[in-house]
Amino acid sequence: MSINATLIGQMITFALLVWFTMKYIWPPLFDSLEERKKKIADGLAAAEKGQEAMHLAEKKAKGVLKEAKEQSSEIVNLAQKRANELVEASKDTAKKEGERLILVAKAQIEQEKQNAKESLRKEVSALALRAAEQILSAEIDKTKHQDILSKISKQLG
Amino acid sequence: MATEAHAEGATGYIIHHLTSLSVGEGFWTLNLDTLFFSAVLGALFVWFFKMAADKATAGVPGLVQIFAEMLIEFVDTQVKDSFHGKNKLIAPLALTIFCWVFLWNFMDLFPVDILPLIGSLMGIEYLRVVPSTDLNATFAMSISVFCLIIFYSIKIKGPWGFAKELMFQPFGPWLLPFNLLLKLVEEIAKPISLALRLFGNLYAGELIFILIALLPWYLQPVLSFPWAIFHILIITLQAFIFMVLTIVYLSMAHEDH
Numbered sequence: 001m002s003i004n005a006t007l008i009g010q011m012i013t014f015a016l017l018v019w020f021t022m023k024y025i026w027p028p029l030f031d032s033l034e035e036r037k038k039k040i041a042d043g044l045a046a047a048e049k050g051q052e053a054m055h056l057a058e059k060k061a062k063g064v065l066k067e068a069k070e071q072s073s074e075i076v077n078l079a080q081k082r083a084n085e086l087v088e089a090s091k092d093t094a095k096k097e098g099e100r101l102i103l104v105a106k107a108q109i110e111q112e113k114q115n116a117k118e119s120l121r122k123e124v125s126a127l128a129l130r131a132a133e134q135i136l137s138a139e140i141d142k143t144k145h146q147d148i149l150s151k152i153s154k155q156l157g
Numbered sequence: 158m159a160t161e162a163h164a165e166g167a168t169g170y171i172i173h174h175l176t177s178l179s180v181g182e183g184f185w186t187l188n189l190d191t192l193f194f195s196a197v198l199g200a201l202f203v204w205f206f207k208m209a210a211d212k213a214t215a216g217v218p219g220l221v222q223i224f225a226e227m228l229i230e231f232v233d234t235q236v237k238d239s240f241h242g243k244n245k246l247i248a249p250l251a252l253t254i255f256c257w258v259f260l261w262n263f264m265d266l267f268p269v270d271i272l273p274l275i276g277s278l279m280g281i282e283y284l285r286v287v288p289s290t291d292l293n294a295t296f297a298m299s300i301s302v303f304c305l306i307i308f309y310s311i312k313i314k315g316p317w318g319f320a321k322e323l324m325f326q327p328f329g330p331w332l333l334p335f336n337l338l339l340k341l342v343e344e345i346a347k348p349i350s351l352a353l354r355l356f357g358n359l360y361a362g363e364l365i366f367i368l369i370a371l372l373p374w375y376l377q378p379v380l381s382f383p384w385a386i387f388h389i390l391i392i393t394l395q396a397f398i399f400m401v402l403t404i405v406y407l408s409m410a411h412e413d414h
Contacts, residue, residue, distance in 0.1 A: 003293060004179075004186040010195060010288075010297030017199045017257060021206070022249035028210040029229050030248075032222075035215035 125156035167371050174269060174367050177291065178276075178283045188291055195288040198260040202253070228252065235401055240408040242313075247407055250305070254298065255400040261289040262359055262392030266385055269366045289359040289395075292352065299351035302403050306347065309410040347406055351399060358395050362388055 129152075136145075177188040209225030218226060232252045240247055264287040276284035288294040310319045323340045324333050362384075369381045 002186075003296060004184050004188070005181065006179075006186070006188040006191050006291065006293035007297045007300070009187060009192050010294050011301050013192070013196055013199055014253075014257075014298055014301050017203060018246075018250050018253045020203055021253045022246060025203070025206040025210050026229070026249040026252065028213045029206070029222075029225055030233070032213035032215050032218075033226050033229060036218075039215055 121156065125153065128156070129153065170371060171364070171367050173283065174273065175285060175290070175364075176283045177285045178281060188285075188293060190283070190285050191288045191291040191294050194264060194286055195257070195261060195294055198264070198288070199257055202256045202260060206256075228256065232400070236404055239401070239404050240411070242408065242411040244309075244407070244411070246305075247404060250407075251400045251404050254302075254403055255396050258289065258298070258355065258399050259393060259396035261287060261294065262395055264288070265290075265359060265363055265366065265388060265392060269363070269370050287359055287363055289355050290363050292356050295352040295356040296348070298399070299348035302351065302406065303344075303348035306344070306406050306410045309407060313411050347402075351402055355395050355399055358391060362391060 129149075178190040179186045179188045181187050205221070206225055209221045212219060213222055213225075229252065232255060233248055236248045236251055267286060272286045273284040276282075285291065310322075314322065323344075324330070324337055326336060326340065328336055365384060366381065369377055369384065372380065
């Protein structure tokens, strides 16, 4: 129970322990703690930065997408317009072509009509001539009435 | 003395338990059990933390490292709370005090008869296993702290600054002798209160364990179990108080008025 030399021994042990702790135990453990703290803080900061960058990229992407949409709708509009124009133009040409074809057909028909008329006239005049011939052959001398006949045939022809 | 102790029954049992294994005479007596157990416990503390320190990484820590870091963080918080100067000694000192005192006190939780029984089988007559029930152990620590207080007071404030503080505070130069007396008492009270507080708590605790051990066997668990639970609180608290007061005293030594 009394104070004795144990005190000195204990003080030496204590000093040794404190020295050892100070030299070999505290620094590495404390440093690793601090380092981890820093690492975590850095990681958090980086994560925040990344998030920010993501937000920015999202915004940018939205902008680009919007622009692209606008552009595409513009292109579609343009294409529609062009298509309309083309349709209109082709309608026009088709109309014109049709009209032209009609005209040609009409002309042909006219031609045919003329030809038919001509041939009919010729046939009719030939028939009339033959009939007249037959009627007249009895009374008229061909040579004598040559003049009249040719006049008539000319008129008919 | 041994035969006396055996002869006197209950009192003898108690005295036997509270007698140190010692060699030497007078002041030059060495309490071998105190020296041995505190050295072993100190080695245990150092071994555990060295193991953690060797494997310390800033990456994912292992279990040992987590435990060590928990204590480090805890001590560091205490130090930062009350100590604002820069001193590389204080935090490791506080950690050593906390862990070592805790381990000393923890010896109290071993059943009172187990280690002395093993000792007696090995031919050791007396064995006091709790170093903090030895005044030498607690005083050794508090006197070391006291030396550090004086050392840092002189180092930070200068010899004249420290002397001025002793002489002229708190009542000014006209009451110099009174100031000096008050200050000296204040300073000397620090190590004494540190040592006696720890010693008293643990000595009383150990004594109660011994008293419980004297009761009939069927009463012992009923009493020693709650006392042991309560004691877990006490041993931690006493280690904590010793550490915090050391930090506070040293930070006072660093304050320049």
